[in-house]
Amino acid sequence: MRNTFGTRVTVTLFGESHGPEIGCVLDGLAPGLHVNEDFIAAQLALRRPMGRISTARVEPDPFRIVSGVYQGRTTGTPLCILIPNTEAHSEDYVNLRDRPRPGHADYPGCVKYRGFADPRGGGHFSGRLTAPLVAAGAIAIGALRSRGVWIGTHIARLAGIADRPFDHLGEDVARLGSLPFAVLDEAAGEKMRGAVEAAAGDGDSVGGVLETAVLGLPAGLGEPWFDTVEGLLSHALFSIPAVKAVEFGDGFALAEGRGSETNDPFRIEKGRVVTETNHSGGIHGGLTNGMPLLFRTAVKPTPSIALPQRTVNLATGENEEIRVSGRHDPCIVPRARVVQDSLTALVLLDLMQPL
């Protein structure tokens, strides 16, 4: 299924960057869930550009829920969220039509849709479409919290600057929820913002690493083959524009160790089965084991940069140079964090649905 994701709880995404409205349909929700529109608005605010270090395009995101909610609760029927596009400046993009931007979907998108795709602002490929995903994710986050599951993501690295690692998971996750710039160490955050401004000043962009912890998941979610928890989450996470890698637990570092170091020994603690370490990131054999779920994604630098770049003119077959004008975000990592929370919540709510 092309633009639909999920098995029990599904999200269908539609819209183009400069079309009249974008949105999504969230289906399979249990009836009776509280829908908190203020929380949705707050999550959408976390996705908005943040002044100098982000794109100058103002996105007030006045969403509307047009179905699936009655008197503040889910009905159990499909919930459609619409977000109008109010401030699109299509002229910024007109000159890009035949000259694909390096690092963007322009060229393969042109091949796939045989030239019929909406070229304005990246069309359906635009990061703008993460807004409805964040709105849908806010509903999923609310549903998970009511069942004791909490998700927190921090900017583990940005432009080579490291945040402090997760320490007291419960406190760290609780604190991240309300932070506009999600770092555990505010001094590191200050340096990160400086690095973003420096890159922006150079007409360039930077990337980073987002690290997520999920607390309160029961053991036994996921499937042994194909629909492993790692497989389902990574499938969703690669929809975050610019994510190019996913690792669970110690990830690539696990490849360097020995089994006696990387296995997580079991222990009974207050009557519960726990592991003494959590190298596996809370997943064994594709299933949750009841320990905190931990993973990291790598976000590449924003491909839209002001510096001149080499491209080709698809109409003439000539090599050319372009400068991508318009308002672009020199680093999407701080905003991508709420998209990562949202997609994680949608996948986990789907997995928990039948329990």
Add this chain to the structure above:
Amino acid sequence: MRNTFGTRVTVTLFGESHGPEIGCVLDGLAPGLHVNEDFIAAQLALRRPMGRISTARVEPDPFRIVSGVYQGRTTGTPLCILIPNTEAHSEDYVNLRDRPRPGHADYPGCVKYRGFADPRGGGHFSGRLTAPLVAAGAIAIGALRSRGVWIGTHIARLAGIADRPFDHLGEDVARLGSLPFAVLDEAAGEKMRGAVEAAAGDGDSVGGVLETAVLGLPAGLGEPWFDTVEGLLSHALFSIPAVKAVEFGDGFALAEGRGSETNDPFRIEKGRVVTETNHSGGIHGGLTNGMPLLFRTAVKPTPSIALPQRTVNLATGENEEIRVSGRHDPCIVPRARVVQDSLTALVLLDLMQPL
């Protein structure tokens, strides 16, 4: 769908490590594809244990195709492959039933299946089930080759020892196909095998990194959201037992650079649109861009080790110690390589089907 993967070409996997037969159903194949049983046997041989550095269990894998093939070609109807289990020694596992092995699916599997799963040899979670995946993958690899698509995977790292990087991709990929121990630098391979033997001598195990290149893919495969090429491949690759991370192109290294370094500039070369670099691993915006597809997976050390480990007794609620006896593979990386090729082929054949 639990044990079924794919959209147009689907594979449904069944069986338990010590049941009478394991197998899979491959559906959605075009009619008229040549099915080369010798190639299937050769691929299954690459998955087999390799003497001292692998488990001593002999697996001759005498597969049977019981449907979907007539006179050597696919009929277009479901193709079922069966592989009997001939040499299971169930007694090796009996004492593990209540004492989950660290790093294994035993504990979450017990929760998920409420104690009804077949405990012998890991049951449905066993790496043994990769055999039918390799058989199905061999058919997919054959179908892709007939369309000019070639897949090659090498052991990029094992126990901290690095193979040389991909260099001349065409030659490297061609050479890897027939190698029983898939390294580009045989001297590195020699050291790797030594490291595996050393770990085995210590009753321990090691992991590594598998790197894959795919040549000949057209541009425009994949979907902008959810069914990105990265998302589909990673979804499948996490079914390889012990894979804990996936990165495409430069992966985590991309997070450290600037956009001016990580964007891949375009150029016209012999009338074709190409990129000068391939930091993105052949995927932009979730779609193939016609350049070589490149990715790496991290394989953790085999969790079954001879050294004593701390676990719990689920029946008594006591902390205990176990030693996992039986025949175990101190490093599955060399064998996992053919599983990685197979799953990659199944995903790519699915994506190419409607073209």
Add this chain to the structure above:
Amino acid sequence: MRNTFGTRVTVTLFGESHGPEIGCVLDGLAPGLHVNEDFIAAQLALRRPMGRISTARVEPDPFRIVSGVYQGRTTGTPLCILIPNTEAHSEDYVNLRDRPRPGHADYPGCVKYRGFADPRGGGHFSGRLTAPLVAAGAIAIGALRSRGVWIGTHIARLAGIADRPFDHLGEDVARLGSLPFAVLDEAAGEKMRGAVEAAAGDGDSVGGVLETAVLGLPAGLGEPWFDTVEGLLSHALFSIPAVKAVEFGDGFALAEGRGSETNDPFRIEKGRVVTETNHSGGIHGGLTNGMPLLFRTAVKPTPSIALPQRTVNLATGENEEIRVSGRHDPCIVPRARVVQDSLTALVLLDLMQPL
């Protein structure tokens, strides 16, 4: 998948009868299809109530396509159609909340959604949701016509009055397209309308039979098991509110004959394989055989009637009597015809997509 239908071309339906907007997302369309908004409006007009013989509620259906179309053609990305609800009179339904209407979804809907469903106007169960299906179907009908496939449905029976059978299929199908009251014999249509008015005068309702012919389909569509053409079409057709039966070709009459009478003998005609008769309705073994596709559905009388009916009060557990006030259609058969065309088109476009 709950409110999504289709494999390659999918439609996801959302909305409630008295919510602000209803709509659907149509995904999987080929890029470059012409989208004719006038034709969509004309099809929606065929679905509207028709004066005395239909509900008095005025539904202008001012639809908006907010994604998936650029410069009059499909982009290949999801197409979302929205239709605002402008004239809902919710007070008409308030007193029905605890007293389920006989013949309606009220009672099982209350059980399924545990009382959280939107009770106004039937909520998500409302026949109002066929409007976006008709809009989506109009796009599918257009796509099929451009490939030489034509669909026509007539009112074969209404209140016991029979239209003449299909005769010259090509002419009949062409003529039905533009008819507001789809009968082949206008004298029969006159009697049917009289019967509807008589029923309405009695505070009662009537049903009928819709018969569809599809011309121009290639042979070989469908699957031998499960996704037979009959299975896929019937799956969709039972979403037409009040449809309770589907028969293909001679349908129930086939059960009474002998094989020598019901088999359709083959013949070569102008170089094409045809059958001399078409008792099977153009489907053999679940696949189209290249002959006209023929089927009939039975539409039960509208359950909303003005006459008093026995029901129960779910709050008090008492038997009660209700009169369903509000504006109700004494016969939905004439309007259901365009829904039948639409769902048929969506199923057939899905089946033809990969060819």
Add this chain to the structure above:
Amino acid sequence: MRNTFGTRVTVTLFGESHGPEIGCVLDGLAPGLHVNEDFIAAQLALRRPMGRISTARVEPDPFRIVSGVYQGRTTGTPLCILIPNTEAHSEDYVNLRDRPRPGHADYPGCVKYRGFADPRGGGHFSGRLTAPLVAAGAIAIGALRSRGVWIGTHIARLAGIADRPFDHLGEDVARLGSLPFAVLDEAAGEKMRGAVEAAAGDGDSVGGVLETAVLGLPAGLGEPWFDTVEGLLSHALFSIPAVKAVEFGDGFALAEGRGSETNDPFRIEKGRVVTETNHSGGIHGGLTNGMPLLFRTAVKPTPSIALPQRTVNLATGENEEIRVSGRHDPCIVPRARVVQDSLTALVLLDLMQPL
């Protein structure tokens, strides 16, 4: 998905009439269900030919369950059932290759699979593939019975001879389970068997109507759109070879009445909401309403008959005559009944799974 059916409980069917083995994979079953192999064998026996009135081919159906069951109970992992083909006589079919049998899938199958399908005995289209469906259905029937749901199907009509209608549903359904020839009125059954023998004597075949009742279903199963109970059941039932029509409740007769006659009034009976009549067959708005589920299918006469028939030679393009030799069943209605029970059980178990 081509040869896979279901959402939560899925069945994947494979095999050809004259291949070495046929079978299916049943996935999504809850762990811990008792699997009664004697009951599976008994159900397969009901599907077997019955002496003179059925094909003379002996089918002992010695099935094997090779996965998904451990110590007599389901494990929750995929259950694969295999049935070897022991007595195929392929030479009977060789001369049919280029001359499609009227009423069969031969011609559209040849187009669909471009001549690569296995032509022996109908290949994948063969009614032989209902054997694994019956085995899978037996497991589903057992699971439903343990939850108080009982299914019964009788031969309502055969060759124009009517059985008595359902009367005391509980007794009737209980009695049908063990009957080899499923009629409620044994005198009618005697006449039916006579009619089959008469047709067989003429080298001809006959059809009939199968009527099913399901008792004990809860209210609220199904979905308002697309996955209505009628839609899901009919989708499955059209996989029974020769079924050409499905009607629920009063079906086509509903089209002739008025709403005041066809609506089912509600009443409280012993604290439960019931309907006084059951014209709707236990389904309102696509959902079960807690009343008995009732439906009928029309089974056309077996297309394989001994009488000469007109066909075409696909190789030469000439009109020809064929006589279908081999062993054929002059009436599949008595055997199709257990397939109808089986598919019904698989659909209903899927719907009940998440409750």
